[in-house]
Amino acid sequence: MSLAHVLGVDHVVVAVRDLAFSAKAWAELGFTISPRGLHSPHMGSANYTIMLQEDYLELLGVVAATDQNQPMRDFLAKHEGVERIAFTTDDAAAGAAEITARGFPAIGPVHFGRPVPLPGGGEADAKFNVFRWPLDEQPGGIRIFACQHLTRENVWLPVLQQHANGAVAIRRIEILSVDPQAAAAHLSRLIDEPARQDGAAWRVASGRSRADILFYAAETFAERYPDAVREGAATKGVAALVLATRDLDAAAAASGAIRHGDAASVPANRASGSVLSFVPA
Structure with missing residues (x-):
């Protein structure tokens, strides 16, 4: 029986040391790159996203050392690359309770957000709730977590979903x-x-x-x-x-x-x- 509140891959996190350089490199691969986003201070991270139809790629970098980004800093000390996989959840609190009940004590939920520049001007807020599987549960060496999008309309912007590479x-x-x-x-x-x-x-x-x-x-x-x-x-x-x-x-x-x-x-x-x-x- 599948988990009720884990609904397939949401996005992959590509951990990078130089966000601006990486955004330019991925744009040169034919992707439309979002404006830079700065997460809530307790996350200590910033990102660029590559939005697809239902999922996406996230280029993520550290801007300030925090407890939340310690695992990513440990990863980046060795190399860049896909550091974790996110699954979609429709209810982070229920999803965290669900995996905890199955013997995997969840970390979270954690709430955070970031401002999103809008194509016509101005800004909107992107808000998320996330929970993580225990840090020692890394199948194939990959961390996994689940993300609840509270403001999908501010993330999946049509102008960002059109890519030269199709x-x-x-x-x-x-x-x-x-x-x-x-x-x-x-x-x-x-x-x-x-x-x-x-x-x-x-x-x-x-x-x-x-x-x-x-x-x-x-x-x-x-x-x-x-x-x-x-x-x-x-x-x-x-x-x-x-x-x-x-x-x-x-x-x-x-x-x-x-x-x-x-x-x-x-x-x-x-x-x-x-x-x-x-x-x-």
Whole structure:
């Protein structure tokens, strides 16, 4: 029985050391980047977002050291890249209670917000409630949390959802693991979704037709992506983000991606440490 208040992948957090540099780099891949957002002081972070149809990518950086961003600072001390995965929740308090009752004491909920510049001028507030699974529960080395959007209309702005590369959704999050089956089973327990073998990989659907999470070993990564694409990739954690695009040719042209099979992939060293792969929607 699936969790009642965890509703599929909401977004991925790409932790970066230099927000302005990273925003420019991702804009050069054909994405429309939101204006910079500054979170509530207790979060100590700022971001740029890449809004898709129902999910998104978040470029996140530290602006002040706080207890809330200590895990991300620990991560950035080693490398940049996808540091955690967020799931959508419709009720953060109920979701936190739900996972706690299943033996995973939740951290939170925590409330925070940030101002959002509006296309026609002025600002609106984006507000969120989030809860986290325990910090020692990291399937494949990835932290997970859940995000309740209290002001979706101020985040999914139509002007920010149009991208030169045609991206519309996160299709898969691919994670390197020395034991893919065990990592998939771990995530399965945390979000109560089944783990299924998929060739040499193990797949966990996140729910609600949102992104799947795929776990595999380094050998499989080498088989899936050409050498030039894997340049600069993390040796553990999220190896690739796979996005659906309306137009694969446009995605390749806008991003400078390398075509291989039915995909066009951006080398990891141009996408903050993970391969960025486009596939037809």
